[in-house]
Amino acid sequence: MTSPAEVPxxxxxxxxxxxxxxxxxxxxxxxxxxxxxxxxxxASELARNTFVYGGGGTATVELVTNPAxxxxxxxxxxxxxxxxxxxxDLALTEGWSSGSGLGLGLSGTRRLVDEFDLExxxxxxxxxxxxxxxx
Amino acid sequence: xxxxxxxxxxxxxxxxxxxxxxxxxxxALQEDLAERIVQTQARGVxxxxxxxxxxxxFIGRMFATIASMSRLxxxxxxxxxxxxxxxxxLVELGLSLGGVRTALDLERGMKLLDSGADLR
Numbered sequence: 503m504t505s506p507a508e509v510p511x512x513x514x515x516x517x518x519x520x521x522x523x524x525x526x527x528x529x530x531x532x533x534x535x536x537x538x539x540x541x542x543x544x545a546s547e548l549a550r551n552t553f554v555y556g557g558g559g560t561a562t563v564e565l566v567t568n569p570a571x572x573x574x575x576x577x578x579x580x581x582x583x584x585x586x587x588x589x590x591d592l593a594l595t596e597g598w599s600s601g602s603g604l605g606l607g608l609s610g611t612r613r614l615v616d617e618f619d620l621e622x623x624x625x626x627x628x629x630x631x632x633x634x635x636x637x
Numbered sequence: 638x639x640x641x642x643x644x645x646x647x648x649x650x651x652x653x654x655x656x657x658x659x660x661x662x663x664x665a666l667q668e669d670l671a672e673r674i675v676q677t678q679a680r681g682v683x684x685x686x687x688x689x690x691x692x693x694x695f696i697g698r699m700f701a702t703i704a705s706m707s708r709l710x711x712x713x714x715x716x717x718x719x720x721x722x723x724x725x726x727l728v729e730l731g732l733s734l735g736g737v738r739t740a741l742d743l744e745r746g747m748k749l750l751d752s753g754a755d756l757r
Contacts, residue, residue, distance in 0.1 A: 514659040514660045514661050515659055517659060517660070518657045518658075518659045521657065521691065522657065525690070535722045536721075536722045536725055536726070538722070539690065539691055539720075539722035539723060539725070539726045540722075540725075540726050540729065542690070542691045543691045543692070543693050543726045543730060546691060546693040546695075547693050547694060547730075550660070550693070550695065609731070610694070610729070610730040610731035610732070611730070613729050613730070613731075614726065614729055614730060
């Protein structure tokens with residue numbers, strides 16, 4: 503599978519496609535089944551957020567290597583040009599979810615990955631980067 | 638959009654999920670099931686997720702919604718065949734699916750419904 507792979511997110515079907523691309527690359531680096539399941543689930547949550555809250559955007563999925571440890575992993579960057587997240591601390595609070603109750607908030611998703619980085623600007627958009635390393 | 642088929646065995650409805658679920662398919666399944674429960678007067682619903690590789694919050698919430706909905710329509714729901722990796726991920730995600738009955742496989746799920754055990 504090619505890396506990096508850029509997947510546009512403009513429909514519910516694209517959320518499924520993001521999962522499939524992430525699963526393919528996670529299998530390629532021989533991630534354990536549990537870790538594969540975790541990173542694919544995290545990607546599914548974030549892709550849906552990008553579509554529903556961000557008004558669509560892009561997922562960039564790539565294989566990465568940690569120069570310090572030599573471990574390989576899968577990194578996924580979600581970007582959208584939506585309304586942004588007005589209160590990041592609140593969005594990362596355990597159990598918090600915005601009104602529609604569609605997701606579980608970001609805290610659960612963050613637990614499924616090793617690295618989680620969020621940049622958001624009200625009115626400009628959101629960029630969330632996650633990485634899962636092989637063990 | 639693909640639809641998930643609903644099979645009838647006696648007074649049980651069997652839903653075996655064999656595709657990668659997208660959100661619209663999930664919503665359609667909930668509606669289809671509600672209609673079929675009433676139409677067939679089914680007393681039980683089994684959702685077989687043996688082939689399902691991931692359950693995210695949207696899909697997980699579907700199980701809870703179907704369980705509550707079918708209960709209102711006088712039918713009990715059992716989710717069967719959850720993979721170990723899916724169970725681990727769901728707990729870590731923070732979705733414990735309280736209120737949803739599970740069994741390890743289809744056979745145990747059928748027995749659970751047949752036993753007429755009070756699943757509530």
